[in-house]
Amino acid sequence: MYLTQGLHRSLQQNPDAPATIFGERVRSFREQAGRVSRLAAALRALGVTDGERVGILALNSDRYAEALLAVPWADGVLNPVNIRWSTAEIAYSLAECQTGILMVDDRFAPYVPALAQGHPGLKTVIHLGDGPAPDGMLGYEDLIAAHEPIPDARRGGDALLGVFYTGGTTGFPKGAMISHANLCVATLGAQAVTPSGLPGGRTLLAAPMFHMAALAAWYTQLAVGGTHVITPYFDPGEVIETIARHRVSYIMLVPTMIQMVLDHPLAAEHDLSCVRSVVYGASPISETLLRRAMKVFPRGGFVQAYGMTELAPIATMLTPRDHEEGTRLRSAGRAAAHTEVAVVGHDGRELTRGEVGEVVVRGGNVMLGYWNKPEETAAALRDGWMHTGDGGYMDEDGYLYIVDRIKDMIITGGENVYSAEVENVLAAHPAVAxxxxxxxxxxxxxxxxxxxxxLQPGATASPEEIREHCKSLIAGYKAPRSCEFVEQLPMSAAGKILKRELRRPYWEEADRRVR
Structure with missing residues (x-):
């Protein structure tokens, strides 16, 4: 299969049905296909062919969706950029995978000078915004108008679809290489367990589209046919009004977002019974929050999806029936139709049920590897299994429970943060010993x-100063939200910091050690 396949199918079967709704702008599949093929021609003229990388740094929009289709149509490879990163992080990711063409919208156009300085190989910038293109950039609409359609390259199968950057255990982002087959297998496997995308349905895209989870939600609806209703970013009030206005059938949000939607006063004023599927991930949902959500979305089947970027992104699913029964809400569900999931010990052998070890996943959704990082690829992909770095156990019925993280990672608001990356930045502060x-x-x-x-002897620093220092070098969500200053850190006999001792007072009253 290939990414653009769903567009061809909808063009054949429902050419005048709405493909995208963005604000007041509605485009049919016929319009979308024409624009995508012309944009692909423009990209080809700019040198995109045979796997050349094209970056997208933008808020959600219908143009973003077109770009996701046009790049592989031109035989290129996607590099969706994390919009929450600092310019230094973005420049690193662009440079590492040699992305020479970047699409930016009005929000991120001011980043371009700094990105060009950090990545001299950035040769072409395409402006996705509504206004005139800034100096030195090419206009998105101008490119579409200036080119004739070209045939779809139908890049697919095991060919590289995109390089999706995640946080790095060493402080540098890693580019997970995801093939077309990886995404297609993960999407269809998830659909086989519990359909989220409905033929002719409407999917809300409010989570950032650079994120693999949002991309999977987008592709799910694309594959079965239907409409993408797009908001630039997550805003709980806008989400509520958009769902009600456009009768959205499928939403994908993290529990934090669901909480914000339920807490918003508009939730009580609108009928949201149109929603048939509510998919969430990054953490389990509390029973209290679930009960509230089921009242607001009375026809919505709740699905928890556990996975990671490297798994395109789904490994296990907790189904609507599991949520209705309510006895396993702390579980991450069972292996989806496209995966094998196991819990193994240090020797790589599967452990007995109930015993805690590392979660490993095997299937057609497992990434090709990390871009230009053979050692980290070899460490993650062993004997056909993706080693997730998550600690967990499996019960007798095959339900997976995540209880710890073997890799030193934090999940905050649905975003992965590697401790080493933050520690590297903190260590650069002159007051930090x-x-x-x-x-x-x-x-x-x-x-x-x-x-x-x-702190260094005689030095002083405030939590606010520490946070601002970090925000100047890494994305704001990675900067510490809280700090404590101590005389010394607990150390092992080998001189290793005992983080479990630091975590214990915070987690000993919690119902699980990670969320």
Whole structure:
């Protein structure tokens, strides 16, 4: 299969049905296909062919959706950029995978000078915004108008679809290489367990489209035919009004977002019974929140999806029936139709049920590897299994429970943060002698980034100063939301910081050690 296949199918079967709704702008599949093929021609003229990378740095829009289709149509490879990263992080990711063409909207156009300085190989910038293209950039609409359609390259199968950057355990992002087959297998496997995308349905895209989870939601609806209703970013009030106005049938949000929707006063004023599927991930949902959500979305089947970017992104699913029974809400569900999931010990052998070990996943959804990182690829992909770095156990019925993280990672508001990356930045502050970064429970974000710091003799620093220092070098969501200053850090006999000792007072009253 290939990414653009769903567009061809809808063009054949429902050419005048709406493909995208963005604000007041509605485009049919006929219009979308014509624009995508012309944009692909423009990209081809700019040198995109045979796997050349094209970056997208933009808020959600119908143009973003067109770009996702046009790049593989031109035989190129996608590099969707994390919009929450600092310019230094973005420049690193663009440079590492040699992305020479970047699409930006009005929000991120001001980033371009700094990105060009950090990545001299950035040769072409395409402006996705509504106004005139800034100096030095090519206009998106101008390119479409200036080119004739070209045939779809139908890039697909095991060919590289995109390079999707995640946080790095060493402080540098890693580019997960996802093939067309990876995404197609994961999507169809999830659909086989419990359909989320409905033929002729409407999917709301409010989570950022650079994220693999949002891309999977987008592709699910594309594959079965239907409409994408797109908002630039997540805003709980706009989400509520958009769902009600356009009768959205499928939404994908993290529990933090669901909480914000339920807490918004508009939730009580609108009929949201049109929603048939509510997919969430990044953390389990509390029974209290679930009961509230089921009242607001009375016809919505709730699905928890556990996975990671490297798995395109789904490994296990907790189905609507599981949510209705309510006895396994702390579970991450069971293996989806396209995966094998196991819990293994240090020797790689599967453990007995109930025993805690590392979660590993095998299937056609497993990434090709990390871009230009053979050692990290070899560490993650062993004997056909993706080693997730998550600690967990499986019960007798095959339900997976995540209880710890073997890799030093925090999930806050649905975003992955590697402690090493934050610690590297903290260590650059002149007042910091030693530091450790951990995840602690947070009622709004699931976990929050927390720094434990030993100051240099005679030095002073405030939590606000520490946070601003970090935000100047890494994305704001990675910066510590809380800090504590201590005289010394707990150490093992080998001189290793004992993070479990730092975590214990925060998590000992929690019902699980990670969220």
């Amino acid at each position: 030693q530091c450790a970064v951990i995840g602690v429970p947070d009622p709004d974000w699931g976990e929050r980034v927390h720094a434990v710091i030993v």
